[in-house]
Amino acid sequence: xxxxxxxxxxxxxxxxxxxxxxxxxxxxxxxxxxxxxxxxxxxxxxxxxxxxxxxxxxxxxxxxxxxxxxxxxxxxxxxxxxxxx
Numbered sequence: 001x002x003x004x005x006x007x008x009x010x011x012x013x014x015x016x017x018x019x020x021x022x023x024x025x026x027x028x029x030x031x032x033x034x035x036x037x038x039x040x041x042x043x044x045x046x047x048x049x050x051x052x053x054x055x056x057x058x059x060x061x062x063x064x065x066x067x068x069x070x071x072x073x074x075x076x077x078x079x080x081x082x083x084x085x
Contacts, residue, residue: 042048
């Protein structure tokens with residue numbers, strides 16, 4: 001994947017504000033359109049709602065640090081690297 005590292009201050013604040021607003025409008029429009037199209041075609045049943053909630057919860061659980069043997073799994077590699085040195 002190609003990417004560019006821009007130095008601090010490479011873009012003016014007006015440039016950044018303009019593009020942030022444009023992106024926010026485009027994302028909001030796309031999401032609103034998608035939700036409206038899906039809502040017109042499909043009814044939301046209890047089964048679909050519960051499946052959606054379970055999928056969302058499965059993604060949300062990875063955002064939490066889970067304690068493992070008195071340390072977090074997120075910090076496990078960092079801890080073992082410190083011990084080795």
